[in-house]
Amino acid sequence: MPIGRTHAVSLLGLRGAIVEIEADISANLPAFVLIGLPDAALGEAKDRVRAAATNSGCPLSHHKITVNLSPAALPKHGSGFDLGIALAILAADGAVSAESIDRVVHLGELGLDGRLRPIAGILPAVVAAKAAGFATVMVPTGNADEAALVPGVRVVGAASLLDAVIWHGGVFDPVPVDPILRGTDAPVEEPDAELADVIGNDDAIEAMLVAAAGGHHVFLLGPPGAGKTMLAARLPGLLPPLDAAAAIEVSSLRSLAGMPVGRSLPTRPPLESPHHTATAAALIGGGSGLIRPGAAARASHGVLFLDEAPEFPGSVLDALRQPLESGVISIHRANAVAHFPGTFQLVMAANPCACGQYGARDSECTCTPMARRRYLGRISGPLLDRIDIQLRVQRITSAQVRLADEAPRVTTEAARERVLTARGAASARLAETPWTLNSHVPGTWLRNPRMRLAPATTASIDRALERGGITMRGYDRVLRLGWTLADLDGATLPDADHIGRALYLRKAMHS
Numbered sequence: 366m367p368i369g370r371t372h373a374v375s376l377l378g379l380r381g382a383i384v385e386i387e388a389d390i391s392a393n394l395p396a397f398v399l400i401g402l403p404d405a406a407l408g409e410a411k412d413r414v415r416a417a418a419t420n421s422g423c424p425l426s427h428h429k430i431t432v433n434l435s436p437a438a439l440p441k442h443g444s445g446f447d448l449g450i451a452l453a454i455l456a457a458d459g460a461v462s463a464e465s466i467d468r469v470v471h472l473g474e475l476g477l478d479g480r481l482r483p484i485a486g487i488l489p490a491v492v493a494a495k496a497a498g499f500a501t502v503m504v505p506t507g508n509a510d511e512a513a514l515v516p517g518v519r520v521v522g523a524a525s526l527l528d529a530v531i532w533h534g535g536v537f538d539p540v541p542v543d544p545i546l547r548g549t550d551a552p553v554e555e556p557d558a559e560l561a562d563v564i565g566n567d568d569a570i571e572a573m574l575v576a577a578a579g580g581h582h583v584f585l586l587g588p589p590g591a592g593k594t595m596l597a598a599r600l601p602g603l604l605p606p607l608d609a610a611a612a613i614e615v616s617s618l619r620s621l622a623g624m625p626v627g628r629s630l631p632t633r634p635p636l637e638s639p640h641h642t643a644t645a646a647a648l649i650g651g652g653s654g655l656i657r658p659g660a661a662a663r664a665s666h667g668v669l670f671l672d673e674a675p676e677f678p679g680s681v682l683d684a685l686r687q688p689l690e691s692g693v694i695s696i697h698r699a700n701a702v703a704h705f706p707g708t709f710q711l712v713m714a715a716n717p718c719a720c721g722q723y724g725a726r727d728s729e730c731t732c733t734p735m736a737r738r739r740y741l742g743r744i745s746g747p748l749l750d751r752i753d754i755q756l757r758v759q760r761i762t763s764a765q766v767r768l769a770d771e772a773p774r775v776t777t778e779a780a781r782e783r784v785l786t787a788r789g790a791a792s793a794r795l796a797e798t799p800w801t802l803n804s805h806v807p808g809t810w811l812r813n814p815r816m817r818l819a820p821a822t823t824a825s826i827d828r829a830l831e832r833g834g835i836t837m838r839g840y841d842r843v844l845r846l847g848w849t850l851a852d853l854d855g856a857t858l859p860d861a862d863h864i865g866r867a868l869y870l871r872k873a874m875h876s
Contacts (some may be wrong), residue, residue: 369456371466372499373449374490375441378656378703379617381493383535384436385840386446388453393429401434404442404654413444414451415476421479421527423537426458442655442698444474445484448503451475451526452533462534470494473505475543479526483507483547486655488620492613503529505605506544511626514616547625557602558632561774562595565761569596572870574780578787580802581851582689582711584749587758588725597670598636600712602777603784604667606632611666614706618663634667641676645684647819650696650705661685662694674713675743682748684710689751713752715741725760740796753804753842754870787852803849808841811848822861825868835871843867
């Protein structure tokens with residue numbers, strides 16, 4: 366008998382590898398052998414496929430069936446290979462067209478009744494299939510809308526194995542079935558939180574504009590009720606809308622995490638806000654079998670907000686140090702390394718002490734100096750050194766409320782326009798470099814003879830470096846902030862005022 370051959374996708378991180386599924390039927394004692402490094406969930410496909418085929422009215426051969434997943438050395442995870450395995454076996458038995466299934470990538474899990482169940486990670490799998498040159502992908506009906514988000518690929522939704530067999534030329538009578546749909550609703554984009562709702566704390570509002578314009582990370586320190594969460598929630602609205610590539614990546618990460626994906630690509634940058642009880646795997650990613658992205662990866666092209674940052678375990682916070690530097694999240698396993706994007710903006714918020722009242726104008730702190738140092742000491746120095754903007758925020762007074770009601774406020778739309786203009790200026794300046802944002806530019810480039818600022822301009826940070834007030838990494842980050850402030854002001858070069866304001870944004874928490 367001929368060998369049935371089709372294709373599926375094995376995901377490792379966001380990258381997908383094409384897996385060739387080969388099926389052979391030989392005249393030996395009845396058996397079903399699955400080879401090619403399947404995990405436990407995939408190894409159980411033998412029973413799912415046989416029961417699904419029998420209950421669909423197209424039973425498998427009773428001879429020995431051998432299914433090979435190639436490349437054999439690549440670990441395969443999950444149940445998304447079921448549909449491809451079943452069709453390869455039926456093609457080897459002559460029940461469907463071998464030429465037809467060889468041209469299509471098949472993804473989907475089979476239920477025992479033959480219906481196809483939606484699976485996680487459809488979107489990155491379809492992206493991988495398109496990159497490998499395939500023009501047609503067959504998926505469960507419940508995943509069809511998600512798969513259709515990838516342009517240039519023909520998506521065939523199948524409710525059952527029998528539907529797939531008939532589509533590939535199998536001579537069977539169709540049997541209508543109720544397709545299995547995803548149980549969760551698609552996300553609905555709500556209106557952006559309005560920046561004009563924030564009253565007082567003009568320095569903090571300006572800091573969020575600087576963060577959005579340059580892609581800088583932010584640490585907000587202040588008592589409860591100072592507006593730290595309110596400010597962080599408005600940062601995504603200040604960022605530019607997602608372009609097509611970023612929207613595909615954001616949706617792919619949601620898909621891989623098993624979260625619902627909408628019928629259209631998102632335009633708003635994501636906001637992830639994990640609870641302080643989150644583990645390192647929940648924040649960075651992990652899991653047995655299929656490696657899933659954590660909150661930091663899902664926040665790529667958007668904002669990762671860590672409220673009550675000192676309450677997070679120190680090891681969990683320090684897991685962010687490498688992604689903050691490289692923009693890539695790497696999860697190592699014994700036989701593979703999964704990579705996820707880590708291009709998020711980090712916003713951390715913290716109370717100044719355990720009781721939260723230290724430094725508040727209207728309350729008295731009950732913590733000892735040692736307890737205050739120990740509380741903030743839960744955030745390591747190397748992590749804080751990677752945060753460009755470190756700002757102290759205060760509760761507003763009734764007098765400030767009255768003044769704010771009378772004064773004009775900056776709206777989200779107006780602030781976003783300023784951010785877009787500043788980013789355009791930075792992009793034009795960095796056009797011949799690998800970077801697009803000021804926060805990505807290395808200090809060596811900012812300090813080279815062509816870009817170096819005059820000594821009179823950098824006098825304030827030169828003194829701070831000499832006195833040990835900032836590290837060399839902090840010096841470079843102040844320079845980046847200075848360039849962002851200049852872009853927001855429409856200046857071609859930072860002046861001494863820009864560098865002084867940048868140093869204030871960097872050191873205001875300690876003042």
